[in-house]
Amino acid sequence: MADDGASAGAELSPPTPSPPLHPAGPRDPLLDAASFTHTPYYCEENVYLLCKELIRAGLADPVGTDLYAVFISNEEKKVPLWYQKASRNDDGFVLWDYHVICIQSRRNRGDVPDIVWDLDSTLPFPCPFPQYVADAVQPLAFADSIYRRLFRVIHGPVFLRSFASDRSHMKDPMGNWIALPPKYEPIVAEDGNTNNLNEYITMSTNDVGDLESMVNDVCSSKHGVVTNEMLLPKFFSQLSK
Numbered sequence: 001m002a003d004d005g006a007s008a009g010a011e012l013s014p015p016t017p018s019p020p021l022h023p024a025g026p027r028d029p030l031l032d033a034a035s036f037t038h039t040p041y042y043c044e045e046n047v048y049l050l051c052k053e054l055i056r057a058g059l060a061d062p063v064g065t066d067l068y069a070v071f072i073s074n075e076e077k078k079v080p081l082w083y084q085k086a087s088r089n090d091d092g093f094v095l096w097d098y099h100v101i102c103i104q105s106r107r108n109r110g111d112v113p114d115i116v117w118d119l120d121s122t123l124p125f126p127c128p129f130p131q132y133v134a135d136a137v138q139p140l141a142f143a144d145s146i147y148r149r150l151f152r153v154i155h156g157p158v159f160l161r162s163f164a165s166d167r168s169h170m171k172d173p174m175g176n177w178i179a180l181p182p183k184y185e186p187i188v189a190e191d192g193n194t195n196n197l198n199e200y201i202t203m204s205t206n207d208v209g210d211l212e213s214m215v216n217d218v219c220s221s222k223h224g225v226v227t228n229e230m231l232l233p234k235f236f237s238q239l240s241k
Contacts, residue, residue, distance in 0.1 A: 001043045002170075002178060003086055003094050031059075033125045040086070041170065041179040043100040044071070044197060046119050048163055048187055050102055051156050054117070060156070066105050067156030068218075069163075071200045073098035076146045083122045083136050092122055095147075098201040103129065103153075105239050114236055129236065139229040150203045151232050153214075154224030162222050164189035165197045199223055215239060 037049045051067050054060040060067050072079050079099055083092035102117040104126070114129035116136075121127065123135060133139065142148050154162075166186050170178045188194055200223060207226035209217075214225040215238045227235050 001041055001096050001098050001100070003096055031125060033119050036119060037182075038119045039180075039182040042167075042182055043098075043120060044163070044165060044200070045182060045187060047100045047102050047117075048160065050117055050119065051160060054102075054104070060104060064156035064160060068103045068105065069154045069156065069159040069224075070101050070103050071098060071152040071154075071203075072096075072101070072149050073152075073201045073203055074146070074148060074150050075204050077201075078147055079149055080142055080147050081136050082138060085120050085122055101132075102156075103236065105236060107237070107239065130233070133229075133233055137229055137232075143230065149229045150205065150208070150226055151229070152200055152203050152207075152224050152226050153218055153235070154200070154221075155219045158219070158222060158224070161190040162193075162196070163187060163200070164193045164195055166195040168195065169197060211235060211238065 036046070036053055038046050047069050051060070051064055051069065054067065055062065055064050072081070077097040079096045081094055081096060081099060084094040084096075085092070087094045099120070101121075104115050104117065106112045106114050115126040116129055116132040117126045118132070118136070119125075121132075121136060123132060127136075137149065164187055167181050170181060172178055186194070189196065203226045205228070208228050208231070209225060211231060211234060214227060214231075214235055218225045218239075
């Protein structure tokens with residue numbers, strides 16, 4: 001991922017900064033974001049490795065059935081998010097071309113909110129899903145503009161089998177790195193595919209289906225399902241039913 005000047009410059013004026021709707025509470029040092037692999041501007045690979053580490057550490061289901069990789073983008077490749085570490089603004093505002101987070105569904109555990117794992121966020125880690133939506137996404141901020149966000153949700157086990165990136169999107173026309181790549185080898189899909197990142201970050205409002213179909217299809221579709229910022233909470237509320 002890359003940012004458009006972090007603060008969006010003249011492209012976009014964010015709403016007046018406001019304090020978090022849900023102030024951060026004490027953090028468990030065992031879940032410090034710094035303990036996970038993180039390479040700046042490679043959020044898709046960071047989430048891939050995060051899912052594997054959550055499984056290995058016993059913080060997720062043994063095969064990751066409670067995990068969902070979520071790609072956030074839109075037709076314009078201009079995605080406003082708040083409380084991002086890369087920001088130069090007090091409110092953490094960044095205009096990404098796309099971003100990737102992990103959402104862990106915990107509704108089968110009773111009255112416990114789902115949680116968001118975002119290695120690039122200054123919100124609590126992990127963050128309760130309602131708090132992340134309210135503070136980082138702020139659904140009503142750009143709901144009727146070109147900046148409205150779309151979310152491609154891929155079931156964890158499917159994502160870990162299918163995702164691949166050769167990192168070519170992070171090179172300029174001369175072949176130079178826009179941001180230094182991770183030191184480990186590029187991720188190759190189980191079927192041998194070496195690069196399908198664009199299939200995940202490309203999405204439009206026409207891809208958004210009805211709620212019932214999305215819930216039924218998310219666990220079987222290689223590229224997951226696409227929802228919008230207003231339907232996202234409702235979608236996750238239906239997953240355990």
